Amino acid sequence: MTKNDGYLTDLFLEGLEKKAEQALPEEVVKEAKLSFIDYIACAYLGQKILKDKNEKTLAFLGNDSGNAILIGTGKKVSSHTAAFLNGINAHVAELDDGHRYGMMHGGAPVISVLLAVSGDKKVSGDKFIKGMVMGYEAAIRLAAAIQPGHKLKGCHATGTCGTVGAAMAVAYMLDFTKEEKKAALSAALTDAAGLLEMIDNTSTLKPYNIGRAAVAGLDAALAGISGFSGPYDAMGGKRGFLQLYAGEKVNYEYLLEGFGDKYVIQMIYRKPYAACRHCHAAIEAAMVCAKESGIDISDIKDIDIKTYGLAVGGHDHKEISGTSSAKMSTPYSVAAAIVSGQAGFQQFEEPYLSDERIATLMDKVRVEEDPELSKLVPDKRGAIAVISGQDKEHTVRVDYPKGEPENPVTEKEMHDKFISLLGAAGISEEKAEEMLEKVWKTDSEFDELLKALAE
Known part of the structure; x- marks a missing residue:
């Protein structure tokens, strides 16, 4: 056709x-x-x-x-x-x-x-x-x-x-x-x-x-x-x-x-990090790089992020005006992830938005296009993180950030995400578990799920 x-x-x-x-x-x-x-x-x-x-x-x-x-x-x-x-x-x-x-x-x-x-x-x-x-x-x-x-x-x-x-x-x-x-x-x-x-x-x-x-x-x-x-x-x-x-x-x-x-x-991805997906490969590469390098945060001189072109424009800003702005920013996302070891929804709210450690580290992040990575889009949307310290540097490349079909979120991780987000919304773990069981039975007990969602 x-x-x-x-x-x-x-x-x-x-x-x-x-x-x-x-x-x-x-x-x-x-x-x-x-x-x-x-x-x-x-x-x-x-x-x-x-x-x-x-x-x-x-x-x-x-x-x-x-x-x-x-x-x-x-x-x-x-x-x-x-x-x-x-x-x-x-x-x-x-x-x-x-x-x-x-x-x-x-x-x-x-x-x-x-x-x-x-x-x-x-x-x-x-x-x-x-x-x-x-x-x-x-x-x-x-x-x-x-x-x-x-x-x-x-x-x-x-x-x-x-x-x-x-x-x-x-x-x-x-x-x-x-x-x-x-x-x-x-x-x-x-x-x-x-x-x-x-x-x-x-x-x-x-x-x-x-x-x-x-x-x-x-x-x-x-x-x-x-x-x-x-x-x-x-x-x-x-x-x-x-x-x-x-x-x-x-x-x-x-x-x-x-x-x-x-x-x-x-073929969809499911997100472990609460930032725009264009930031995810950089977040993951930077977190792994920081951990593997052994460089203390206070000793980091530069963080170079090389990624595909579509992940640069609109995502390389360092002027953070709130949660929405932070979620679109690779420099902020990378810095917050390195400082806290996570990039969940909490890292894009206060007190993290005002954290001086994150602000200081964010100023050391540079984001630029790597033409070779751009050529791989959309098959791969990757990033390379290079962290430099006083006397050494370390490099990590991520082609498929967590959540892609090639690097999927597991059922256990989805379970934990569900319980965690509902917990943050004030829903008890017991009730969340009951609701999760009903979702798995959507095709056979849809009415019961709707009742639970209406409560």
């Missing part, structure tokens, strides 16, 4: 249908459950982080009643409010899953909209998982096809392609017809938005792009089910999505065929 075989919108949907027609393999269902576990943990923590902002939103909306779960509050709200706030909450801690080829996060927009719709539509756990898998498939196929040009244009793929993924997730969970899917996809493509400018300076609006993607995906699905029809080719038309949002090159194989026999959800 090539771009010359018809309208790209139709061909894209045909490619998705080939996947959707197959019974989901057991290993794919397992990956979906792991993604759900990751999402729930991030959403609980996000609600804790943004509690004041979320309460202001709900107060402004007034009597926003509905059947959709707002995770971590014990409240049920309208589907739009749930999609929006859960989407924001699931991303704000910068611990949600992603995909290195697509340079985007799939879970926050896709799972948020599915949970929002599940409040009003009685769906089975099997259908929910199918919606998840196909939502990831749609969003990340599209993102991978237009990266890195999409990012270089200043577009935030989790906002743009996440909208498409959210719409398709609903369409597949609820078994839309072919015509309804095309209309929903067309609506999502015209709704797609997200500026990377939102990560700069003192902005805290990066998670807004994700919440908006979930809501826009819901609206696009409503357009599809309501009987609207789109143009022949909203994706590939002369004024379509690719014309506006793709760079000079589109990878039509990723767009139309995906990644061969693998499902996209089998």
Whole structure:
């Protein structure tokens, strides 16, 4: 199947249908459950982080009643409010899953909209998982096809392609017809938005792009089910999505065929560090380098980080204006990780943000592009850390930071992450363990999980 075989919108949907027609393999269902576990943990923590902002939103909306779960509050709200706030909450801690080829996060927009719709539509756990898998498939196929040009244009793929993924997730969970899917996809493509400018300076609006993607995906699905029809080719038309949002090159194989026999959800990364994923290889290389070198922190003269070009611009700043700014900064992330030995969500909040040891070490960090590492993207997104002391230096290279499929987070590590993040959100270990058991039974006891999430 090539771009010359018809309208790209139709061909894209045909490619998705080939996947959707197959019974989901057991290993794919397992990956979906792991993604759900990751999402729930991030959403609980996000609600804790943004509690004041979320309460202001709900107060402004007034009597926003509905059947959709707002995770971590014990409240049920309208589907739009749930999609929006859960989407924001699931991303704000910068611990949600992603995909290195697509340079985007799939879970926050896709799972948020599915949970929002599940409040009003009685769906089975099997259908929910199918919606998840196909939502990831749609969003990340599209993102991978237009990266890195999409990012270089200043577009935030989790906002743009996440909208498409959210719409398709609903369409597949609820078994839309072919015509309804095309209309929903067309609506999502015209709704797609997200500026990377939102990560700069003192902005805290990066998670807004994700919440908006979930809501826009819901609206696009409503357009599809309501009987609207789109143009022949909203994706590939002369004024379509690719014309506006793709760079000079589109990878039509990723767009139309995906990644061969693998499902996209089998290729995602899961994050152990609470910084932008572009910082992770540097964080890991620096932590290992500092430990192996034996150089005392006070004796470090320089920390040189060499990495791929896309991880430099927007991530090499040393003026830290708050948590969001710190999470985007490789110098801060590296310094905090070396000083504390960790890069969890706590390291991007006070008292670490004001820690003089971190500030002093951060000034010694230099970040620059290594053209050879840039050539390896997206197959590898690595970094080299060189730490120099008074009389010696040490070098460590990381090609696949922890969490990539080639260096995966284990089930035990995911368990510990879940318990830890829920604990930080005020949930007891006993209750967290009970909820985790229910997530593993999503396909058979979905209603019980929804009840637990609503508490």
